[in-house]
Amino acid sequence: MKRLLTALLALLGLLGAPACFAIGPYLAGTAMPAGELPALMAQLEQKLRADGFNVVGRHLPRGLPQQGSIVVTDAKLLDAVRAAGGPAIVAAAIRVGVKSDGTVSYMNPDYWGRAYLRGQYDAAQPALRSVRERLAHALGAGAAFGGDVPEADLANYRYMFGMERIDSPRNELNAFGSFDEALRTVRDNLAKGTGQTAPVYEVVMPQAQLAVFGVALNDPDSGEGWWVNTIGADHVAALPYEIFIVGGKVYALYGRYRIALSWPALGMGQFMRIVRAPDAIHQTMGRLAGAPAP
Template sequence: MKKLIFSSLLVLMFSLGSVAQDIAPYIKIGESSESVQQITEKVKNILESNSFIVLGDYNPSNKSTLKVIAFTRTDLKNTVVKVKDRGALAAVFKVGLEQKNGKVTLSYTNPDYILRAYLGDSYNTYKTTFQKFSSDLKSTFSSLGNDFKPFGGTVKAENLKKYHYKIMMPYFSDPVELNNFTSFEEGLKIISANLNAKKGNTTEVYKLVYANEKVAVFGVGLLNKSEGEGYFLPIIGEAHVAALPYEIILQGNKATMLHGKYRLALHWPDLTMGTFMKIMSTPGDIEDALDALCK
């Protein structure tokens, strides 16, 4: 009996330890002396050779030293869209490249972090699918490096589903409404046309459309030098470049975005309040840019 009780306690302690784990938003793959363009092509080829779907790439801040490659996989995108509260935002993951001091650092957004944050309680419903995606991603990138070090600050696993930066700050469940269209088709047409026209110095990095579910996610590069990535990224940290691009999600006839005070804090969880104050205008600037794309 004593052995049984002891064993049960060990299992309980292990379970509690797993739940209480700290998770970082990014995973470093490694470093390379090759050019950003060479590595970009390698990353895209490796992803496509391992059944991932490359959706697009771009240079954040219009800098040749920064690159983001956006991708998904069929099992992931078909699972997350089942989560009705903007679950499709969790369909797209990113590789970030940062060239500095003659080396390019490769990293990617951590599925365990993003999926817990964006899907809330639904994360556990589809946990097996997500764990396989995460494991396969690590195996896929193993030919590019072998660091696999988490970085970028940490949040406790159980806190991610209700993450917010500080008291009175927004949650995932506090999106910004950008527009209500007459239909999904109208919204898709208007947003696509505005992005094609590069309205407000934006660029379409990717567009993921679920025609049957009437859901679309747009990855939007914010290239305005004084209000976009060129302004806020150097202040809060270019090492987190895989956080970009920002998203618009169209569900039915409604277009929304994650609040900047949530979205930026989630991807830069170690930001001090002092640094956050330096980009006070950024959440509003991003909202203005994305709002204009929906008009």
């Protein structure tokens, strides 16, 4: 249905009606010679730093031995995230995927900016444009891939009717009396490896009372190694998953939104193969947030 709608909109554009373009979540970079992941990641990190990015994390997902991701931030994009507030904090991390065969990919800033910054997207466009240009310079500017979503749909994206959006109440995990208490709880639980997790990166904006953490989901039965292998490891730039704090509340984007946004071409049959993943992720993130067991 989504592909049919996209084709119809494209046809209308050719006929002179207002165009509504569809965009993909990832961009292909220039392939590197195959090698060991740590060495390939070190090369990419050097290129990213040379183009002004700050490297804040490196992720080698358990159960995905041929894939990894690098997480960077950008000062101007962080300013835009701070101005937007709320769940836009998840846009603070820019993820770059790398495979041991030399394949390089990275988040499409336009796609994720529309989805996460929503009403502040227009104000953030100069920062997002700069990010894309410098990612292309550092990593190469290949074609978009991973599925197509009409750009106008991204601010209120959901996989299908009745499923969660970015601002779904279901995203809330726990509430505390202060931002500092929420921050301390998440940090402590990540440090302890609660729920077979590990920290990948953190971005904290104390004055804005915003924070986001990348979380390695290492449970062999319900973690990312299981569900990513099931639906497609080419989307490694979707990882790691996040937990985030706004004020005194801790959140994680519910899987039927977060996974679908990251794999928008996912068919219902594929989604049903990981049907228990959204709740499993939510329960793990709840433990990190110190929420009572369900």
